[in-house]
Every structure is written in structure tokens, then in C-alpha cells.
Amino acid sequence: MESNPKLQPGYATNKEAVQKRLRRIEGQVCGIQRMVDEDRYCINILEQIAAATKALQSVAIELLDDHLAHCVVEAVQAGGKEADLKIGEASAAIARLVRS
Numbered sequence: 001m002e003s004n005p006k007l008q009p010g011y012a013t014n015k016e017a018v019q020k021r022l023r024r025i026e027g028q029v030c031g032i033q034r035m036v037d038e039d040r041y042c043i044n045i046l047e048q049i050a051a052a053t054k055a056l057q058s059v060a061i062e063l064l065d066d067h068l069a070h071c072v073v074e075a076v077q078a079g080g081k082e083a084d085l086k087i088g089e090a091s092a093a094i095a096r097l098v099r100s
Helices: 012-037 042-078 081-099
Strands: none
Touching: 012 042, 012 081
């Protein structure tokens, strides 16, 4: 469900910080791949996977917060069908995060 492409995303003001965090997570995942290549101890690999997962969840929560504070608030203020759509999207995103 993608909305109006003319609108800036909620994370627009901190896009560089989000990208920096995602690059750091990318580095963590590459490190995990190296650990497997090097036949490292299973528990150490699992610890790194848990850390990368927690980092991704942290970024997801930040993006969700930005979405709620920006996109959903604007849609609710405008009212109508768009408000219902944005609330539904946010609810579905929260459900996906809870299940992950």
C-alpha cells in the first residue's frame, strides 16, 4: 500500500541517520557471514544474529514512530478515507512487528 508519492516520508528529516544505522547493520550481517565462513562457534554466531535482529527492530520502531507522528497525523487531520487507510497501514505494520 503506497500512498501519495508527492508527500515526504516521515523519516525525511533523519534519513541520513537511518541510512547510517542500516549500513551498520549491513556490516553486522557481513560479519555474520564471515563467522560462518570461518566455522566460528554456533553460540557466537547466534549472539551476533540476535544483535543484528535487535538493531533492525530498533530501526523499524523508529520508522514506525516517524510514520505515526508524520504521515498518520497528517492524514487524520485531513480526515476521510485517507485517514482510515493510514490507520489501517499503521495497524498492519505494528502487527507484523509484533509477530516478528
